Amino acid sequence: MTEVRELPADDTASSDDQSIREAMALIDRGLGDISDRSIVSTSEMADLLLDVRGLLSRLDAQVSTN
Secondary structure, eight states, X not given: OOOOXXXXXXXXXXXXXXXXXXXXXXXXXXXXXXXXXXXOOHHHHHHHHHHHHHHHHHHHHHHHHO
C-alpha cells in the first residue's frame, strides 16, 4: 500500500493545494505502475482508491471546518 503523509494545517489554501497535488501524484504513480500490465488485482486497485480517498477526505474535512 502507498504511504500517505500527514500535512501541517498551517495555511488552509496551501494545504488544500498540497492535498490535491498529493492525490494527483498518487493517481499518477498508481497508473504508471499498472499501465504495463493487462490484469490488475482488485486489492491493488482498492489500495490505490483508498489512498486517494484518504487524501481527499482530509481536504474535505478542512473545507468543512472553515
